[in-house]
Amino acid sequence: MQKPEQQDQSREFNAHRIVIRVLLVLMAVEWILLLLDQRWLSLFLVTFIIGTVFSPILFRSRMQVEIPAEFHLTAVIFIFASFYLGEVQDFYQRLWWWDIALHTTAGLLMGILGFLLVYILNESKRVELNMNPGFIAFFAFTFALAIGSVWEIFEFGMDQFFGMNMQKPMLGDPSGLTDTMWDIIVNALGAFVISFSGFIYLKRKESFFVKKWIRSFIEKNPGMFKS
Incomplete structure (x- = not known):
């Protein structure tokens, strides 16, 4: 039986995995639509968000540093809110x-x-x-x-x-x-x-x-x- 701390870590890991996968699917669809519409700046911002999602792999392979799930999820959500919702979806004006x-x-x-x-x-x-x-x-x-x-x-x-x-x-x-x-x-x-x-x-x-x-x-x- 898992300890309470292990259960918390398991829940955090599952939440992190679900949110990241949903964002990846959303960003992949958005990337294709922006490419078809030739909205190059928005395409660059969405590409940057996708790169942020995969950043732990780069840290692990190049710097031998493991990024905790809560660090990664916080960064991804903030960048998503800033670049995608703010700039691409124009929340700054809305x-x-x-x-x-x-x-x-x-x-x-x-x-x-x-x-x-x-x-x-x-x-x-x-x-x-x-x-x-x-x-x-x-x-x-x-x-x-x-x-x-x-x-x-x-x-x-x-x-x-x-x-x-x-x-x-x-x-x-x-x-x-x-x-x-x-x-x-x-x-x-x-x-x-x-x-x-x-x-x-x-x-x-x-x-x-x-x-x-x-x-x-x-x-x-x-x-x-x-x-």
Whole structure:
């Protein structure tokens, strides 16, 4: 009989497998339709989503790193919501709050990724580092801000060179500056929530949901970490 923890892992694995398969079928059909319609930019975005679905294979074969199911599923769902629903299906125009919600979520996710990266480096036996909780939290926050800034540059470039409308100019501000600033602000808020939560966890060992993600990554890649 399986232990409760094993049962949870089994349910997570099954949910991950079902969602990924459904998304792959949907993206494959969409890819063919976009190719027939010659919508090249949307085709590129859908191709990128499909590549993200298969990314664990690349990490496993090239870097000998196992990506936990919850990491992969979170990344795929976010990219699907951002690129497919947002850009291909035009949710950014249909729902005024879609852009704000995704940028806030991006801040949370990039904060988590930054926290995980520096925490893993701190615990890895391949790298001799010993960083305090304050620095780990600060790195997570600045990492999320940096990624958010790179994304805004990407949006600006796509608008300038391909005539897209990724910056979403607002009424009274056709330049898109207001949209860009709000994107950066909500991204920073999301990053701060995760960074501060991680700092409290490291200082006081209080509950922090990312702890489960860290433990999952360590369990799948034990050779990377100190005993």
